[in-house]
Amino acid sequence: MTAGTTYSPPSTPSTRRRWAGLAVLSASLLVVVMDMTILNLALPAMAEDLRPSSVEQLWIVDIYSLVLAGLLVTASALGDRLGRRRMLVTGFVIFGAASLGVLLADSPGAVIAIRVLLGVGGAMIMPSTLSLIRSLFPDARERATALGIWGATAAVGGALGPIVGGALLQNFSWHSAFLFNVPVMVVAVVAALVLLPESRSDRPGRLDPLATGLSIVGMVGLVYAIKELGKDGISLEVLVIGLLSAALLAGFVLRCLRAAEPMLEIRLFRGRGFTAGVLTALITSFAMVAALLLMAQWLQLVQGWSPLASGVALLPMAVGGLVGSPLAPIVAQRIGPRTVLVAGLAVGAAGFLLLFVLPQPLSYAGIAASLTLIGIGTAPLAVASAVIMAGAPVSQAGSAAAIEESSYEIGAALGITVLGSLAAAVYRAGLPADAPAQARESLAGALTLDNPALSGAAQTAFADSLTWFGLAGGLLLLTVAGLVLYLTPRSLDLSATHP
Known part of the structure; x- marks a missing residue:
């Protein structure tokens, strides 16, 4: 805003329009989350068609999250200044156009370019949804419920992605994993323009x-x-x-x-509740993504299930999150957000520790129980979001959203690195001393060597690694639960509205 400009906050939309706007925001989040998981299933068919090198294939997978993480802060700052709905709609257009561009993709380089554009669109969409929820729902109680629905939508997207992706890839080419986004983005653009009010910060940070x-x-x-x-x-x-x-x-x-008018309001971390909410978001993403990755591999490479069957088998985690996310804010209003945050982390820890105490060989029933507990443990993410957004005034909603979304991205990358590396080390330690390098690199590599004895040993070693992964994840979540208990003020009240 220029000096001397008077800012007039928009009037609060009607109840019906607020909840219809939430539906648009949740649907956009659903598609972005689903897109992340669908691509993982499309990779084998894409690799067979385009023949990317190992380096190109890594860039196809990684470039999206790199671009998304890099642009979150900038996109949020621009949304605060230029308009959050404008940023959201622009993200929809870029996401849809990039997805449609797959029809012209005939090389790994072209797919990498498309993934870059998807990352740009995702960086505009993700923080804009949270910022707009903050401005759509000035009442803190309503906002907590809205964030519960938003969190449940993310859980549904994570579950539907493998199922929808598996169904598409069984009937169509790998291009369908991208084209699926196009009609949804068209509808989202129209709905956003009709239902969502424009929202800007009255004190936007200076573009630096x-x-x-x-x-x-x-x-x-x-x-x-x-x-x-x-x-x-x-x-x-x-x-x-x-x-x-x-x-x-x-x-x-x-x-x-x-800076007097910073691009990102780092001072929000002075609030202990805000810090506890961000830490909860980071560590929950850390644990959930690593669990999904390793359990999906166990289902496909140890149990021999198809990608579609494995996607369905992972549903208990989504069911736990779907049931718990809308209820978590309601429970928090009764017993306090501090108790809900700590209890959610403790339940998630129990899901991980269950992997450690289950008898070998692991059965799907035990895995399903673990997934359910981990899913319930993700439910307080809605409360964490409410705590984060309650810790920021409307003028700083963009900063709060950027910090929360960054915590998800960093948490996911750290989870795969830390817990995934631990599981890989245990796996390698369980292989025969003379196992070839291809087998030591991964279970998938061991299974391609046509050596039944080695394959059996590798599958056993992988199951053992899942056990120790459970112990490490459980202890980590319990440690963070104690830290969140210390940081979160006992008196924190989500019904208090921040000016």
Whole structure:
């Protein structure tokens, strides 16, 4: 806003329009979350058609999250200044156009470019949904319920992705994994323009080119270093990139702290409740993504199930989240958000520890019980979102949304790196001493060697790794639960409306 401009906040939409607007925001989140999981199933068919090199295939997978993480802060700052609905609709258009562009993709490079554009669109969509919920629902109780529905939608998207993807890929080419987004984005653009009011910050942060560069390069470098650490272990390259990225992000934080009108309001972390909410979001994403990755591999590579059957078998996690997410804010109003956050982390920890105590060989019944508990443990994410957004005034909703979404991205990358690397180390330790390098690299590699004895040993080693993965994940969640208990004020009340 220019100096001297008077800001008039928009009137609160009617009840019907608010909840219809929430439906639009939730549907957009549903598609973005589903898109992440559908691509994983499409990779084998895509690789067979386009013949990407191993490096190209890694970039196809990773570039989306790198671009998304790098642009979250910038997109949120632009939304605060130019309009959050405008940013959301622009994200829809880019996401839909990039998905349609797959019809012209005839090389790995073209698919990588499409994934870059999808990351740009996703970076505009994800924080805009949270910012608009904050402005759509000024009443804190209504907002907590809305965020519960929003969280349940994310759980549904994670579950539907493998199922929808499996069904599409059994009947159509891999292009359908992208084209699925196009009609949904068309409807979303129209619905957003009709149902969502425009929302801007009355005190938008100053657009700072240096801070923008520091945030983009720092976040991309950090997520890249974390991913490479999980794939190849510690190396000089990863160490240098990680340290430089941390230094750049530290410079970004210092610049924001010193600015009168910062691009990202880092001072929000002064609120202990806000910090506890962000920590809960980060560690829940950390645990959930790692669990889905390893359990999906167990279902397909140890049990021999198809991708579609494996997707259906992972539903208990989504069911736990779907049932718990709308209820969590209601329960928090009765017993307090502090208790709900800590209890959710404790239930998730129980799901992980169940993997450790289950008898070997693991059965699907035990895995389903573990998935259900982990899913219920994700339900308080809705309360964490409510705590985060309650800790920020409407003018800083973009900053709060960017911080929360960044915590999800960093948490997911860290989960795969830390817990995935631990499971990989246990797996390798369980292989015969003379196992070839291909088998030591992954269970999938061992199964391609046409050696029944080695395949059986590798499958047993992978099941053992899942057991120790459960112990590590459970202890980590319990530790964070204690930290959240300490940080969250006992008196925190989500019904109090922040000005």
